[in-house]
Amino acid sequence: MKKNVKPGTYLAPVPAVMVTCGKGETSNIITLAWVGTVNSEPPIVSISVRYQRHSFRLIEQNGEFTVNLVSKDLVRATDVCGVVSGRNTDKFALTGLTACKGEKVACPYIGESPLSLECKVVNRVDFGTHAVFFGEVVNVIADDTFLDEKGRVSLPANLLAAYVNGTYVGTADALGSYGYTSKEERL
């Protein structure tokens, strides 16, 4: 039997990422699960940030952020960055994550992350609880372990962590690749 339930966002699984923001002394890390893919050319991603987050002000002030993808081994640090505020705490020192100098933005990226997307804010939409920042990806920093022979990003299907209804989960083995059904004979 199906039932109507309270309206909510409920989308799952969603990526859990660590977003770096601020610069120099104010550098910070915030864990976000409400992130999205928005546009291909130019590449644009979105992040939804509550107004009361310390990171909200940093992103608002600097107009830049970096989305650091989370591999399974980074889940613990990801949780720490999602329950502690950077207002009074240096989360790089707390987690031991490495702050690497940004290439095209002033905020650092996380050295341990397999892939970091450096973004400049190109738009913002304010909703009731969250501001959505749209960031154009101006540079991508990849661990060369995850590049194929042509230099293209190739992340193993089981590398990353995701978030489902309050629980971190690991992505598992591939179930098929994009368009694999088009190679099948149709009935």
Ligand SMILES: Cc1cc2nc3c(=O)[nH]c(=O)nc-3n(C[C@H](O)[C@H](O)[C@H](O)COP(=O)(O)O)c2cc1C
């Ligand atoms: C798994 C997870 C996902 C989260 N997703 C979001 C999110 O999408 N937007 C948001 O504003 N806060 C989110 N948070 C909460 C912030 O990460 C948390 O409040 C953090 O301490 C804020 O840090 P700051 O005050 O240094 O900015 C999430 C926390 C966790 C653990």
